[in-house]
Amino acid sequence: MAKSHVSTTVNGDPVEFLCDAPETMLDVLRNTLGLTGTKEGCGTGDCGACSIIVDGRVVCGCLMLAVEATGKQVTTIEGIGAPDRLHPVQQAFLEDAALQCGFCTPGFIVAAKALLDRNPDPSETEIRYWLAGNLCRCTGYDKIVRAVQHAAAEMKGQPA
Amino acid sequence: MTYEPKNLRVVGTRPIRHDGADKVTGRANYASDFTLPGMLWGRVLRSPHAHTRVISINTDKARALPGVKAVITGADLTLPPPGITQAGESAINTQHLAKNLLARDKVFYDGHPVAAVAAISEAIAQQALGLIEVVYEVLPHVIDVDEAMRDDAPLLHDDLFTEGVEPKPEKPSNIAKRIFVGKGDIAKGFAEADIVIERSFTTKAVHQGYIEPQGVVANYAEDGQAMVWCSSQGQFLIRDLCITMLGMEASSLKVIPAEIGGGFGGKTTVYLEPLALMLSKAAGRPVKLTMTRGEVLRATGPHSGSSMTAKIGAMKDGTITTAEVVIKFQAGAFPGSPVGAAVMFCSAPYDIPNLSITGYDVVVNIPKIHAYRAPGAPNGAFAFETVLDELARELKMDPIDFRAKNSAVEGSKSPYGPTHGPIGGIECLSSAKNHPHYKANLGPNQGRGVASGFWINIGGQSAATVVVNRDGTISLVEGCPDIGGTRASLAMMCAEVLGIVAEKVRPSIVDTTAIAFNDVTGGSRVTFATGIAVVQATEDAVRQMRERAAKMWDIEVDQVGWRDGAAQELNGNRSLTISQIAQKAAKTGGQIMGHASINAHGAGPSLTTHLCDVEVDRETGKITILRYTTFQDAGKAVHPSYVEGQMQGGAAQGIGWALNEEYIHDAQGRLENAGFLDYRMPVASDLPMIDAVIIEVPNPNHPFGVRGVGEAPIVPPLAAIANAIYDATGVRMRDLPFSPPKVLAALEAAGKAKANG
Amino acid sequence: MARVVLSGDLGRRFAGGEVEIRVSGSNVLRLIKALEERYPGIADVLESDAMAVAIDGIVYQDAMLEDVGEESEVYFLPAIRGGR
Structure with missing residues (x-):
């Protein structure tokens, strides 16, 4: 199965990654991009532990396919607050x-x-x-x- | 150590927890946040049937799939010698555990593991599961506890004979054990009673519901040295269970505690860790295994569903003369439910002269029951406290006054034997009675319920090391995973003894090779038991610092006192701060390190009373919690915010148990609601603010008077809500949960009865 | 001599009901030894992990060397351990 190439923005940084079609944004954040602050509690969109902000809306990372991130602005917990000051x-x-x-x-x-x-x-x-x-x-x-x-x-x- | 009143400067304040920044930034690492180079991904194949014989397992095709590195089945796990491993408030039978980890000749529940695979990706591991061929012979199953006790019930284990009955039964059954607690003469007690009320109750199996699924990364090296990274309530327990399962030496396995995303008792055993070690050993590479939410609900320890009858007698003046209670608990696939605690503690808030309480531990085709917050006590309290409410109404007594009249106090005999020391039952009741909540007006279809609860709390083994750094800061080394703020409470007690601020103490929770044995974070024991270890280790460090100061001043050590973070010359003006002593430590004997390794005793019981207001929607049967207030004796709240948090969280869990949570099985015994959409735990919009009123009756067996607080708060909500529903509607609900369809049916039945009556 | 109460299952099994007896023994180990002489077989039960002991109201899950006073009240009770 050929992987898809995705260009997106995560926490303000330009990010590119390859993913399989069924991979979720949560999978890619945690396993490909190393952003493990976003958690998996259920994988079915019921617990919100994987909440991320995509173009201003809160979504469950586990319900969003990674390919859907193309061209979007994604904010994770790692992108909230600044090194010198918590939000x-x-x-x-x-x-x-x-x-x-x-x-x-x-x-x-x-x-x-x-x-x-x-x-x-x-x-x-x-x-x-x-x-x-x-x-x-x-x-x-x-x-x-x-x-x-x-x-x-x-x-x-x-x-x- | 014994309690002494003192002026406190740190204990009782609310500093920011030491691990807080990591946890609000996503930086804290939980079980599945860890990876190792070359790591494989594991998956577990689970039975789709509730009760079967396993005729054969063929793994050839799975092994042949490219990318698959290891496949294991029950045949690969040698049955360990019989034995029991203590796990806080549970005890784990090692042979049952092995049979639970990987089914051997029989499967006992939907979700029971039958094989596991490690592959280079999760997708390939998942694909490999589909290639494993298992031939099952499906057997009749039984889940309901009353049905499982019948003579004609499907038998789970043909070698199970009921313990605790004389003579020993000749035939095997599903009843693993009968236990009894009693005193006095109940026949006499019932004869003295003016009113006797007897009622029956049922509850369904419920899950601990921690948000973090189980997960592990394991590495088993060629020389037999191994490492496990996992989220658990006790790294030492995980080590001991793994080495027992795999026949390893204790020093060969390092278990590193990840942050833990909730446990509530459910993470005081192993499900994945031995499998990950076996897969890693077979593949020669590290292996990560995690559960999905469905696997968590299908295959990890739910808490017992139960069937209970409570018969209680009282005199006209409100004196309870006697109680006779029978409690039957689902044990799950293997013996060992917490029915003993239900038996010992259901009547424990009260001093009742004549008691007969009998419990049955019954195996059924659901996962092996595991500990859940005050294991067993909420079930028993549901039955007992609901009958008390009926008695109070019959006697036309205020339900709080009725409870207070019969309350256990210091010096009264507990139902399980020993005489109570200082306990806060009366204090909780009077605080509730005088609270504005109790006097607030109620509207139509609204009602108020009261219930009390008791939990004994445990002590156990704990160790702590206090390292004094050159700059005067303290490294506090401990071994109990922090589920609810114990880094803060332990560091605060260390700081209090030293006379410094809590921020100067940095707590670390270390792996099994870096500190002496610690029992699990469970039994509400950490702030109590590990707290004593921390206080002793800190006092040890203080003693050494006084000795060093005495050497530096060239005087006797008994001429040196300790105050405000400094050694003080008793007959002079000289003082030396911690950092001044520490900077000279190399010249006075090396770095200063205090240490303690103890088995703590004397955990004082915690009593609690809850007030609950509900509104019942007569058209839908939906119950809304309008107002909730908890009153609990904490002995001494070291960090009051986290004590309140335990009280609020336990109440919320009890509310979920009362209103919605239940295991629902189909006709084949498969769990139908193995997800958070259908296993309906409370969300923010389901609840009001939960007021937490902390009562402090010091525990004489702790230097600051601490009692455990974590478990008692889940005990009263079931009955408090049942009693509130009655107050609102005149309808008694005795079968949990009080979900809208059941409430509606009960309201309609009551309406018809009234119309016909 | 300490006051030892055998209640619940323990009393039923070894004494035909709840009994309160005077037993000499200055710690738990010695107390159990003395009880074994009177009730053969009881030591195995009392020393098992399934039992705890309460001395003067304080529950010990793992007692062996704990002191027992001349006037102490001693109960043996099931350990607060659900599973087996």
């Missing part, structure tokens, strides 16, 4: 103890950042429904929702 969502997750095992955390942070990019002032209900595609088995979501509220306040320049 406010990341900082809030730390300060608010919004993670326990941490496995679902990259997916939640990617999804929460995408939410705050489009809605800087979400209600608790909006946060809960936006994040309903991300499963966390450890926290009961309480501290995650509070961290997103906290990050929203920080990003608006308000004290939390």
Whole structure:
């Protein structure tokens, strides 16, 4: 089976890779590009551990074929925050103890950042429904929702 | 070590966890994030049948496929000698484990492994599975626990005779064990009772539901030295199980703990690791094996479904006189459910003079049951606490007052024997009673439920090393995988003893060659037991630093005290900080290192009370959790945020168990809902904020008063929600889960009964 | 002499029901030895991994050398270990 050649942009960098037709974006990120921050929890689009941002939309990396990345802008957890400063969502997750095992955390942070990019002032209900595609088995979501509220306040320049 | 009240500066605060930055940036490495050069990919072939004989397995075609480097079956795994390996709150029978890893002559459940393959790519490995020819002779199967106990039930093991009954049975059965806990005279107790209520309950098998599937990378070298990288609740347990399975020496296998993406008890055994080692040995190359979510649900330890009857008697004044409980648990393919804990702890929040509690451990055709957070206790509490709610209503007593009147307190006898030390049951109940939640108004179709729970917690073996660096920072070396923030809690206790800030202590969780044995991260034991090891290792380092200071000052060591991160001359003004002592360490005897390796005892039980408000949609049967508050005795919350996190997370897991989660099998015994879409765990939009009220009744057997907190929070939700549904609708739900179709059917049946009545 | 209670399955199997007896032995090992003299076969059960011991309310999963006081209350109980 001939491999497909894909040119795309990942975390702002031009990236080229070869992939088999059935390979998912998640497979390529983790196994070809070495970006293992994006996690696989189910492979069926139900847990959100593989959440990435593609042209501004949150998608499950496991449901996207790698060839679909052609010409797209892909952001993974590795592309959020800067070496000298965590993104406010990341900082809030730390300060608010919004993670326990941490496995679902990259997916939640990617999804929460995408939410705050489009809605800087979400209600608790909006946060809960936006994040309903991300499963966390450890926290009961309480501290995650509070961290997103906290990050929203920080990003608006308000004290939390 | 015993508890002493002290002024605390670090314990009880909320610093940022030490592994936090790695985990919010995706940098933390979990099981499947690891690769080695030349690595092969493995896949496991699993039985599609629930119960079969294996007539033959032909792997020739799979071996002939280009790119396939190794194929193994049960014939390649020598049955180890009989034995038991302790695994925290489980005990693992080594021969059963071997038969579970790779089926031999019989398959016991849908998903039971029958062969494994390693190839140069995952795709080729998957293709090779399709070329393995297995001839099965399908047998009748049984999954329901009551059905499995019948005389005419399909028999799983023809050499299984019920333990714990006299005389010993002559015929084999699916009942592996009968256990009994009791005291007093229940006939007398029922005679004294003014009200007796007896009810039956059922629960379905549920899964731990950790988000990270099992995964491993193994390398077995030609000289017999091997390495395993995997996510587990204990690298030493993984080592011990692997060497037992493969007949290796302990020093030949290094198990490196990856970060762990949740476990909840489910990662206190092996499924893939021995297979990956066998494949690596056969192929001469490293092998990666990971599970899909479907494999996790089909073939890793769910928690027992159960069938229970609880009969409880009380006097008019609210005194419970007696309880008689029978609890039957699914054990899965091999004996060993946690029914013992259900038996010992279902009545444990209370002091009841006459008790008879009997448990049955029953093999059925689902995967071998494995530990799940407070293993067994939620089932028992579901039955017990629901009957208590009925009794309170009959007695016209407030359900909290009724529980408080019968509450176990310091000095009362536990159902399992020993006398309780200080416990926080009454404190949880009174805190709940006085909380605004308990007084808040409810609307139509809304109801409030109360339930309590008990978990004993365990101690166990732990080791810690405290290395004092030249700059005064501390390297804290420990051996318990961090699932929920224990790096932080352990580093904080080390910092507290030293008198420095938590950020100056850097914890590392190391492999099996780098520290003494540690039991698993389980049993709510790490902050308690490893905490004691850390405190002792830190005190050892402090003692050495005082000795070095004494040498440098040329005075006796008893003239040197320790305060605020420095040695202090007791009869003078001189002091030496940690870094000042450490910088001279080369000249005073070498680098300072404190050490402890212990078996901790005296883990205080944790008691908890939950308040739950629900709203019932009468048209769809959907239950909405409106408000949820948990009250729990933590002894001492070292890092309160992560204690709250345990309480909130355990409550959420219990809510999922109550409302939606269940194993659903088709007529052939195949799991129908082996994915997160249909095995429906709670998502963010299903839940409200969960308030966590921490109660602190110090555990006398820990230097800071710590009790385990991780498990108790999953115990009360099943009954709390059942009781809330009754409060909202007048309908008693006694069969889990309370999914919309079942709630709707119950509401309609109640409506008809009322119309006819 | 410590107060040893054989309850539940243990009491049924070796003493025909729950019993409380006085046994001398200053640690768990010695206590079990003394119990074996009175109830032959009990040592194998008590020393197995399936059993824990509680001395004055503190549960020990792996006790052998733990001290037992003259007035101690001692219970043998199933270890908190589900699987077998």
